[in-house]
Amino acid sequence: MIDTVPEIRISQPPIQREPSLDENQLAAKPTGAESISPIRQYLLSRGNSAMADRFFHVLMVLCALSIFGIVAFIATELVTSSQLTWHKFGFGFFYKTFVSPVTGDKMYWDPVNEQFSAVPFVYGTLVSSFLSLLIAVPLGVGLAIFLTEMSPRALRAPLAFLTELLAAIPSVIYGLWAVFVLVPLLREYVNPVLVRTLGWTGFFADDNPTGLGFFAGGVILSIMILPIISSLTREVMTAVPHSQREAVLALGATRWEMIRMGVLRNARIGIVGAIILGLGRALGETMAVTMVIGNTPEIHKSILANGSSMAAVIANEFTEAVSDVHRTALIEIGLALFIVTIIVNALAQLLVWAVTRGAPSQAH
Amino acid sequence: MKEEGLRSQLRTVTDHAVTGLAVLATILVVTPLVVIFAYLVIKGASSLNLEFFTQIPKPEGETGGGMANAIVGSGVLLGLASLIGVPIGIGGGIFLAEFGRGTGLANAIRFTADVLNGVPSIVMGLAAYALIVSPHIGILPFMGHFSAFSGGVALGIMMIPTVCRTTEEMLLMVPHAVREAALGLGVPNWRSVLSITVRTASPGIITGCMLAFARVAGETAPLLFTALGNMFMSTSLNQPIEALPLQIYVYALSPYDDQHRLAWAGALVLILLIVVAVSLVRYVTSRGVLKGAS
Amino acid sequence: MGVGIEVNNLNAWYGSNHTLQDITLHIPANHATALIGPSGCGKSTFVRCLNRMHETNPIARVTGSVRVGDLDIYNDAKPVQVRRRIGMVFQRPNPFPTMSIYDNVASGLKLNGYSNRRVLDDIVEKSLKNSALWDEVKDDLKKKSGASLSGGQQQRLCIARALAVDPEVLLMDEPASALDPVSTSKIEDLIFQLKSQYTIVIVTHNMQQAARVAEKTGFFLNGRMVEFDSTHKIFTNPSDKRTEDYITGRFG
Numbered sequence: 001m002i003d004t005v006p007e008i009r010i011s012q013p014p015i016q017r018e019p020s021l022d023e024n025q026l027a028a029k030p031t032g033a034e035s036i037s038p039i040r041q042y043l044l045s046r047g048n049s050a051m052a053d054r055f056f057h058v059l060m061v062l063c064a065l066s067i068f069g070i071v072a073f074i075a076t077e078l079v080t081s082s083q084l085t086w087h088k089f090g091f092g093f094f095y096k097t098f099v100s101p102v103t104g105d106k107m108y109w110d111p112v113n114e115q116f117s118a119v120p121f122v123y124g125t126l127v128s129s130f131l132s133l134l135i136a137v138p139l140g141v142g143l144a145i146f147l148t149e150m151s152p153r154a155l156r157a158p159l160a161f162l163t164e165l166l167a168a169i170p171s172v173i174y175g176l177w178a179v180f181v182l183v184p185l186l187r188e189y190v191n192p193v194l195v196r197t198l199g200w201t202g203f204f205a206d207d208n209p210t211g212l213g214f215f216a217g218g219v220i221l222s223i224m225i226l227p228i229i230s231s232l233t234r235e236v237m238t239a240v241p242h243s244q245r246e247a248v249l250a251l252g253a254t255r256w257e258m259i260r261m262g263v264l265r266n267a268r269i270g271i272v273g274a275i276i277l278g279l280g281r282a283l284g285e286t287m288a289v290t291m292v293i294g295n296t297p298e299i300h301k302s303i304l305a306n307g308s309s310m311a312a313v314i315a316n317e318f319t320e321a322v323s324d325v326h327r328t329a330l331i332e333i334g335l336a337l338f339i340v341t342i343i344v345n346a347l348a349q350l351l352v353w354a355v356t357r358g359a360p361s362q363a364h
Numbered sequence: 365m366k367e368e369g370l371r372s373q374l375r376t377v378t379d380h381a382v383t384g385l386a387v388l389a390t391i392l393v394v395t396p397l398v399v400i401f402a403y404l405v406i407k408g409a410s411s412l413n414l415e416f417f418t419q420i421p422k423p424e425g426e427t428g429g430g431m432a433n434a435i436v437g438s439g440v441l442l443g444l445a446s447l448i449g450v451p452i453g454i455g456g457g458i459f460l461a462e463f464g465r466g467t468g469l470a471n472a473i474r475f476t477a478d479v480l481n482g483v484p485s486i487v488m489g490l491a492a493y494a495l496i497v498s499p500h501i502g503i504l505p506f507m508g509h510f511s512a513f514s515g516g517v518a519l520g521i522m523m524i525p526t527v528c529r530t531t532e533e534m535l536l537m538v539p540h541a542v543r544e545a546a547l548g549l550g551v552p553n554w555r556s557v558l559s560i561t562v563r564t565a566s567p568g569i570i571t572g573c574m575l576a577f578a579r580v581a582g583e584t585a586p587l588l589f590t591a592l593g594n595m596f597m598s599t600s601l602n603q604p605i606e607a608l609p610l611q612i613y614v615y616a617l618s619p620y621d622d623q624h625r626l627a628w629a630g631a632l633v634l635i636l637l638i639v640v641a642v643s644l645v646r647y648v649t650s651r652g653v654l655k656g657a658s
Numbered sequence: 659m660g661v662g663i664e665v666n667n668l669n670a671w672y673g674s675n676h677t678l679q680d681i682t683l684h685i686p687a688n689h690a691t692a693l694i695g696p697s698g699c700g701k702s703t704f705v706r707c708l709n710r711m712h713e714t715n716p717i718a719r720v721t722g723s724v725r726v727g728d729l730d731i732y733n734d735a736k737p738v739q740v741r742r743r744i745g746m747v748f749q750r751p752n753p754f755p756t757m758s759i760y761d762n763v764a765s766g767l768k769l770n771g772y773s774n775r776r777v778l779d780d781i782v783e784k785s786l787k788n789s790a791l792w793d794e795v796k797d798d799l800k801k802k803s804g805a806s807l808s809g810g811q812q813q814r815l816c817i818a819r820a821l822a823v824d825p826e827v828l829l830m831d832e833p834a835s836a837l838d839p840v841s842t843s844k845i846e847d848l849i850f851q852l853k854s855q856y857t858i859v860i861v862t863h864n865m866q867q868a869a870r871v872a873e874k875t876g877f878f879l880n881g882r883m884v885e886f887d888s889t890h891k892i893f894t895n896p897s898d899k900r901t902e903d904y905i906t907g908r909f910g
Binding site for chain 1: 375376378383386388392463464495638
């Protein structure tokens with residue numbers, strides 16, 4: 001409600017008015033008309049602020065360039081600090097394995113003998129991320145469909161708010177909850193069922209009674225990347241113009257068919273982008289994953305086995321790494337993580353941008 | 365005709381099934397949120413006493429104690445982070461909205477900022493470690509060891525891209541007419557941008573900063589090898605310092621039940637802080653950032 | 659007091675679009691001059707060239723000269739300085755939304771560094787009286803925001819704001835087109851009273867308004883100024899057939 005100030009009519013305007021070049025008017029100037037008022041004097045004396053404007057402009061440019069500076073800073077620091085490992089192992093750091101001098105078994109991560117291979121961590125990152133996508137994509141897209149096309153208007157804001165809250169929960173709190181609630185749940189109820197029913201595939205072995213492992217990591221990761229996938233999918237779906245929906249409906253489609261053909265088909269590039277963005281987040285998630293994945297630098301076919309991930313091993317071992325080789329090996333893993341997430345995120349941003357370009361964000 | 369009837373029945377069934385699946389998905393998404401909050405409250409609320417907020421941790425094995433050092437430590441770290449992240453971020457946002465609009469440079473910066481927002485925070489911590497913490501001949505007094513300073517820098521750098529983008533978005537919402545009015549009065553450009561445009565968008569800019577603040581408040585990974593953690597109360601920038609999420613992490617993995625209890629309490633405090641921040645942001649933006657404009 | 663404006667061979671471009679072509683005219687001091695013409699004819703661009711506001715668009719370009727009083731505004735001064743001497747009122751009222759009424763009126767001075775409290779109080783009162791808004795807002799000067807007024811009041815507030823910096827010229831780009839008839843009539847009364855103190859240039863779509871308010875009128879068409887003469891002559895006996903066609907409503 002606008003609190004208006006009451007209007008008062010000023011003088012009654014004359015009905016007929018003829019403006020004219022009145023010589024008298026021009027002649028009858030009030031005294032002192034030639035002198036300039038102090039205000040005008042003051043303003044005339046002010047400079048044109050060219051220097052202040054320039055300074056301000058430069059300052060703002062520098063602040064903006066800091067973004068590039070941050071990327072350069074991270075890249076430089078990580079590259080220079082991982083030189084030791086790079087010289088020692090080269091690119092094989094990421095795919096070669098070696099053999100333990102003691103047992104003759106395949107080994108990956110041996111701080112004692114200063115032999116390092118990033119293979120198990122790459123494996124763990126990929127497995128846990130893939131698992132999380134498997135769970136989060138159907139759920140996230142499903143939620144997005146529900147919110148954009150099906151839910152009653154009243155539910156939309158609260159549900160969107162809840163999704164925002166989910167995204168705001170810190171990783172360590174997810175990890176805390178996972179350690180004390182999710183992992184026992186998996187251990188007691190879910191894993192045995194999985195072993196019983198799907199053990200024949202070889203992906204569900206029963207030799208890990210802790211409940212930790214790739215699967216636990218994947219589950220908690222899925223909860224964490226869900227909000228991103230969901231809200232971005234919502235954004236690209238609402239960017240699809242209504243005319244598309246109406247066109248399909250006019251052909252006699254059911255609601256699902258309208259969604260499938262009128263919306264999803266048009267938004268599909270953006271949805272792929274949302275998924276890739278979720279992947280990007282999953283690749284780099286650290287705390288929750290390191291708390292439940294078991295922190296064992298090994299590769300197993302079973303997803304119920306303990307493992308590790310690139311981010312997890314850094315978090316777990318960095319402060320205790322004594323030798324320079326150990327530490328720089330971890331830094332090189334961090335560098336790889338940096339490069340991969342930049343590429344994945346850049347790709348995802350491009351895809352989402354391509355779809356929502358021009359269309360204002362309505363996903364609120 | 366019979367075939368058509370079957371076909372249309374199948375379509376109807378599919379439609380209903382999908383609706384059901386979507387509802388199911390929604391429920392499955394909302395459930396963990398509710399469950400997590402419930403656990404935080406159930407397990408943590410009872411430990412939120414005066415002792416929790418005023419005492420530092422007891423030695424391992426002993427019960428009692430609190431997280432005062434972690435709360436204060438978080439305050440110090442976040443203060444430093446904001447000091448770095450907010451001004452530079454807002455400056456970047458001003459450039460994108462007021463000077464660089466439409467230019468290739470601005471697009472590149474915007475894109476990079478968005479990509480940076482997706483970089484894992486542990487990478488930030490590693491970079492800060494390499495620059496500040498790792499032993500080398502440091503120019504500044506803060507270098508060469510774990511310190512609150514390095515943690516604050518890591519968090520501050522994380523804030524810059526977020527604050528920059530939200531500031532830009534809020535500034536773009538200021539109507540062009542308002543800028544024109546200022547310029548038409550002969551107000552210098554820098555004054556017009558700061559005193560008129562930024563001032564008009566300030567509710568939105570502040571909420572953007574709050575969002576970034578809430579985000580880094582919960583970050584643990586960048587602090588693992590910068591701030592490191594500290595059993596004792598400390599406010600010095602030159603020493604290791606404790607932080608709430610860091611403490612939660614350590615306690616969650618400890619073998620002592622009492623420390624688990626404290627971890628839940630700490631998590632509850634942290635999540636309450638974040639919920640308040642997110643709700644405030646929602647409230648302000650839904651009320652209309654630009655009251656009365658146009 | 660107002661000054662006259664000498665425009666010589668003014669040409670303006672927006673990018674490759676030649677918006678104004680060879681405009682030459684003399685706007686008399688202490689009078690109101692109206693500029694009329696169909697949409698897109700360039701009258702708004704012209705007015706914005708008079709206080710260098712068109713330069714806020716990076717692809718804008720100008721040749722020719724504009725002298726305001728004794729000042730060549732393109733060669734002897736920077737845009738910021740020009741705009742302090744030439745005030746502008748825009749089509750849609752645009753008071754600063756975060757400022758009170760008082761602050762809005764004083765903004766031209768405060769943002770240029772002026773801070774003398776007593777003088778500012780005087781100027782605010784005088785400007786609001788000159789824009790016929792004082793009686794309506796004098797009790798709420800610092801309490802109400804500029805945006806809480808009605809449309810007509812907001813526009814008068816913008817006029818007060820422009821007057822507060824004591825300009826020599828007041829440019830008005832269709833100041834009443836977004837307002838209701840009552841507010842429009844008030845604004846017209848205002849112009850009538852103000853022109854003894856200031857030189858006023860008013861762009862208007864409304865021919866009756868031009869006839870009511872201005873001594874001289876210029877008719878613009880397709881970027882050229884077709885005819886510039888006393889209002890009486892333009893509306894009763896125009897020299898150019900195009901003017902006559904526009905006046906009688908054959909197009910526009």
